[in-house]
Amino acid sequence: MTDTRKPSELRGLVGSRTRTLLAPRVTGQVRYTDDIHLPRMLWGRIVRSPHPHARIVRIDATRALAKPGVLAVITGKDMPERFGIIPWTPDEYPLALDHARFVGDAVAAVAATDERIAHEAAELVDVAYEVLPAATDLQTAIDKPEVGLGKGGKDNVSKEVDLSFGDVDAALAESEVVIAGDYYYEGSAHVPIETHCAIANLDKNGLLTVWSTTQVPHYLHRELSRVLRVSPTRIRVIQPPVGGAFGGKSEPFSLEFCAAKLAMVTGRPVKFLYTREEEFYAHRGRHPMQIHMKVGARRDGKLTGVDARTFIDGGAYSSFGLVTTYYSGQLLTLPAFADTYRFRSTRLFTNKPPCGPKRGHGSVQPRFAFEVSLDKIARALAIDPIELRRKNLVPPNTTTLNGLRVTSNGIEQCLDAVERASGWKDRFGKLPKGRGLGVATSAYISGTNYAIYPNAMPQSAVQLKVDRSGVVTVFSGQSEIGQGCDLMLAVLVADELGLDLGSVRVISGDTDLTPVDLGAYSSRGTFMNGNACLMAAREIKSKLVAAVAEKLDVDPRNVLVTRGALVVVHDPARGVSVTEAIQLAEAKFGTLGAVGHYNTPKLGGEYRGGTIGASPAYSFTAHVAEVSVDARSGFVRVEKIWVAHDCGKALCPTIVEGQMEGSAYMGAAEALLEEHVIGPDGLHKGPNLLDYRIPTSLDVPDLHALIVESEDQEGPLGAKESGEGPLHPSIPAIANAIFDAVGVRVDRLPFSPARVLSALRKKQADEQATATAAAE
Numbered sequence: 001m002t003d004t005r006k007p008s009e010l011r012g013l014v015g016s017r018t019r020t021l022l023a024p025r026v027t028g029q030v031r032y033t034d035d036i037h038l039p040r041m042l043w044g045r046i047v048r049s050p051h052p053h054a055r056i057v058r059i060d061a062t063r064a065l066a067k068p069g070v071l072a073v074i075t076g077k078d079m080p081e082r083f084g085i086i087p088w089t090p091d092e093y094p095l096a097l098d099h100a101r102f103v104g105d106a107v108a109a110v111a112a113t114d115e116r117i118a119h120e121a122a123e124l125v126d127v128a129y130e131v132l133p134a135a136t137d138l139q140t141a142i143d144k145p146e147v148g149l150g151k152g153g154k155d156n157v158s159k160e161v162d163l164s165f166g167d168v169d170a171a172l173a174e175s176e177v178v179i180a181g182d183y184y185y186e187g188s189a190h191v192p193i194e195t196h197c198a199i200a201n202l203d204k205n206g207l208l209t210v211w212s213t214t215q216v217p218h219y220l221h222r223e224l225s226r227v228l229r230v231s232p233t234r235i236r237v238i239q240p241p242v243g244g245a246f247g248g249k250s251e252p253f254s255l256e257f258c259a260a261k262l263a264m265v266t267g268r269p270v271k272f273l274y275t276r277e278e279e280f281y282a283h284r285g286r287h288p289m290q291i292h293m294k295v296g297a298r299r300d301g302k303l304t305g306v307d308a309r310t311f312i313d314g315g316a317y318s319s320f321g322l323v324t325t326y327y328s329g330q331l332l333t334l335p336a337f338a339d340t341y342r343f344r345s346t347r348l349f350t351n352k353p354p355c356g357p358k359r360g361h362g363s364v365q366p367r368f369a370f371e372v373s374l375d376k377i378a379r380a381l382a383i384d385p386i387e388l389r390r391k392n393l394v395p396p397n398t399t400t401l402n403g404l405r406v407t408s409n410g411i412e413q414c415l416d417a418v419e420r421a422s423g424w425k426d427r428f429g430k431l432p433k434g435r436g437l438g439v440a441t442s443a444y445i446s447g448t449n450y451a452i453y454p455n456a457m458p459q460s461a462v463q464l465k466v467d468r469s470g471v472v473t474v475f476s477g478q479s480e481i482g483q484g485c486d487l488m489l490a491v492l493v494a495d496e497l498g499l500d501l502g503s504v505r506v507i508s509g510d511t512d513l514t515p516v517d518l519g520a521y522s523s524r525g526t527f528m529n530g531n532a533c534l535m536a537a538r539e540i541k542s543k544l545v546a547a548v549a550e551k552l553d554v555d556p557r558n559v560l561v562t563r564g565a566l567v568v569v570h571d572p573a574r575g576v577s578v579t580e581a582i583q584l585a586e587a588k589f590g591t592l593g594a595v596g597h598y599n600t601p602k603l604g605g606e607y608r609g610g611t612i613g614a615s616p617a618y619s620f621t622a623h624v625a626e627v628s629v630d631a632r633s634g635f636v637r638v639e640k641i642w643v644a645h646d647c648g649k650a651l652c653p654t655i656v657e658g659q660m661e662g663s664a665y666m667g668a669a670e671a672l673l674e675e676h677v678i679g680p681d682g683l684h685k686g687p688n689l690l691d692y693r694i695p696t697s698l699d700v701p702d703l704h705a706l707i708v709e710s711e712d713q714e715g716p717l718g719a720k721e722s723g724e725g726p727l728h729p730s731i732p733a734i735a736n737a738i739f740d741a742v743g744v745r746v747d748r749l750p751f752s753p754a755r756v757l758s759a760l761r762k763k764q765a766d767e768q769a770t771a772t773a774a775a776e
Helices: 062-066 115-124 138-143 168-173 217-228 254-266 276-281 321-330 364-381 385-390 411-422 485-497 525-552 578-589 653-672 730-742 753-775
Strands: 042-048 054-060 070-075 106-112 126-131 157-165 177-185 197-202 208-212 235-238 270-273 289-297 303-313 341-348 435-445 460-466 472-476 504-508 559-562 565-568 571-577 593-598 618-629 636-646 702-708
Touching: 042 115, 042 254, 042 276, 054 106, 062 070, 062 115, 070 115, 070 254, 106 115, 106 254, 138 303, 138 341, 157 321, 168 289, 168 303, 177 364, 197 254, 208 217, 208 254, 217 235, 217 254, 254 270, 289 364, 303 321, 303 364, 321 341, 321 364, 364 385, 364 435, 364 730, 385 411, 385 435, 411 435, 411 618, 411 636, 411 702, 435 730, 460 525, 460 578, 472 485, 472 525, 485 504, 485 525, 525 559, 525 565, 525 571, 525 578, 525 593, 559 571, 565 578, 571 578, 618 730, 636 653, 636 730, 653 702, 653 730, 730 753
Parallel strands: 042 270, 208 235, 303 341, 472 504, 636 702
Antiparallel strands: 042 106, 054 126, 070 106, 157 341, 177 289, 197 208, 197 270, 289 303, 435 618, 460 472, 460 593, 559 565, 565 571, 618 636
């Protein structure tokens, strides 16, 4: 075997602009869950409560069962076991047992021979309700504890966290400037292209197989076993490709339990597919938050203290709410922060669709309030907003005041990148009226120390199967939801073993075939699953190297793995192909295979809740947004967003840039358009894609992705997350740009024309009043 290329030319899949494995998604080749059709398959339909809060008096399925084509109806009594994504707060039934807690709460389910009959049969299920007092907004939940949605029916509290670090009152008292403000972040939905879908089949051997659009197949497997009281050895969960999730599919849902139960009852496969309206009611979207934030600083711009009081609208059930309540404060202390901090966050139940994690879970809302507060301080002190942040950055290889361990940190380079790319120094505060620039920063976790159920086992795992043909198969429990994790694993294995990318197969999201991984949440995939994959690949690599060294009669330390071959370091003309190396290793060691796993080191502060928010690494982001504001209409257009993101090492730059741009797009959408608003009657204001406004291709700003690489010492080849962190700064950067453009603050989302116009009219009225007073 002869190859005249230099060793440095023979590697390089990591960091290269590799072709994507996701192309079939846009060519119609992918089979999503709804594309699966099984013989004799029935259709399921959920009966939902029309009331925001009611006691279920009686359910009569007589009329529905009499309809031709209807095979079964189930109610809460058929599955009387609570479930929940957090083991300490299981408060949902697959079908409501005694009480319906929001319009759309599932109370019964039918199975019929086709979709139309199932929908018609659901209308024939007679449910008698006793309507109860409801809290359909956050303020009512605060003011009327007698609604009794909380534990014991004494209040509406879901979770409360009260933590303090340092003497905040003294720090604020000694501050030369203190900015206090009230902020409201409206809830929003995930709006995936693919709605929730699940299919269940019980085969003749008693194996229950569930196909689902889930982000957490292994956790769903666990909950199906517990709720249905079926041995986990008799359940298989398969996650087909997912058409968008963003956190909205990261826990079990009613349809998966109902499909499984009805399949068990009827002996036939059963499919449930949510309509778009159901998707809005079952959404688990971003929590609305009401935040009062006070920030102090010295005259030189050094921050002294932060005091935050937050009320969180949790909707009807707990979901991830325990974690959300901590995240609303814990994740704020990076990248720029004060020396003292206090936060009190209260999550309340309301009679609305339950809220859960959405991209940037729990920390996007307080980030908006804090970064706008920083801009207000910079204005009050006449300091450049970028310089203010530079004065307060938390350095790398340190620990935050609330106990978060920081390793790599590229935030300074991120600020430098957006400052340079946007022309900040020459343009900030100098653009024509109606045009403005704003900056904001953020940090986010790369995996979490906090497993969704307590256990001492690995959080992520991979198995490799090496075939003598030269094909390597990666079996990964991680969930591919469009973020590119399968491609990432293929690149890592191909690069480590010298393979062409086409020689690597990735099988994921199947509980029968893959080792346990806790799912696609908390931006854990690259860091945790990547490390697990490298561990397995390096075990195989060591065997290939040993076998080749023996054949070439050289020290194994002198064997270099290159693209397509293993060669002698100082004589690359001597070597063997990777396929031959695999065959030599199999002859020497036997059938080749390896496992890899990852678990976090002990992390977090030594106090109750100190592990929540603790992560093996943190990504860092800085945005500069440029907006134009029409003062006559209040219409805001985001012209450009420069996104600089420290992802550690960009294993697949094309995927990283796509995540950065997608995050900024989603942030801009929430800033200007999105409102998941529930009225006093418990009904969604617009549960469809005509009334719920999201940006079209014509509304997307010009996005500039600027990758910053800090190369984390614990990440796989230095990598960290890039899927959620790049969203956070978009909203406050746009808010700050609006102020730069027209001199008004809009501290409530979204920044609609009506709100901007109202702020402009108030500003004009205040200026006229001041001028009149001066004249008198």
